[in-house]
Amino acid sequence: MSDRKTTFLLLITGVLFVIYPVLRPYSTETGTAGADAFASPLWIAAHVSAMLGFIALALVVRAMQVGQFAESATWIGVGLLLPYYGAETFALNVLGVRAQETGDVTLVDLAEPIRYGPVQVTMFGLGLVAIAVGVIALAREVATWQGWVFAAGFVLFLPQFFGPPWIRVAHGLLILGGSVALAVKLAQPKARQEISTITGA
Template sequence: MTFDAPSPILTRLAATSLVIGGVLFALYQFVRPFTDTAETMASTAWLASHLFAIGAFTLITLGLSWLPQTLRGTLGHRSAISAVIVSVLGIGLTLPYYGAETFMLRFVSQHALDTGDRSVVALADTLHTDIVATGLFAVGLLLLGAAAVLAAGAVTKSGHASVWSAAPFALGFVLLLPQFFTPQPIRMVHGVLLTAGCVLVARTLVRAGRTTSRATNEPVPV
């Protein structure tokens, strides 16, 4: 059985998505205000940083979606498929919470500043303590961590990357949930770690695409 070679253009686009997504996540950690007051939640920095996070998760998931194609014919192919499926489920549960933080809290905070009624800012605490909202968010982050571990395992088993070069990507996503309970400097370091992981996986994606292109007529293991 033969398979088509991955498109070099799409492979580079996927790799670029991973790199940009990693950079956006670091920007999210560096730009985000770390005090949840009416002034900070109504600020441009609050809006921009959360949009960076939404863009980061979207672009990273988009980049991973091309991983199975580049790992066709390797031992990492099936793990790559699993990584894509789990990452889509994870982002589906994660982004609604970010949407609420990005827009609802900003609109509520702006209303508080305009009217002087600071009581409405308590809605922020309602969002942060709601069991359904935070529960789905936590599950989404855990799924993204699992997807990253699967992706790291896929590129390692494929022979296109070592365990050490794939580890930062997996570790960055596994720490997604715990890092929310750490101070700002640690969260910034986490953002840099995740960026580095995305760059390494992007490099592996390009390298794997080139190798697979040279092996288009080799049989695919089943």
């Protein structure tokens, strides 16, 4: 894949992971407030952005040709995450809409078993671990600080879920910053030659 396409994919990845926390409605996710958050069109837009962001990430790793291990780990991680994000996006949105229509806000309580069943939580956790392993392998191959900043955003993906909204937005900006820094680095002819020598591409 051309350097221009790789740069484009990096920038798209960063932008999508900023859109995710910025658009996402935040609430207690219980009662009427939870129903309103889940039912919002922004709920779908934000989470679809995250799903597209993970796909873009996998394409970045493939485009950079940093090795089969990094690519396989990242794609496996994305494959494990997407079903969880699908349920988070669409099932919770349906719960919110139905709660608003019927006035039965106890429907929002179903969000917990949808999210935290043992199978889905395990897939989600393993997916994030696999992606972290993949991007760390990428950073090791690229061997620049830009690569490590890019990787840090995905290594920290799980902890940021436990922070307040501003932490989640800051995390999205970290991914964007890493994406832009790595894209700028790759745009430099000397850097492209060095990385190609390191990776054997």
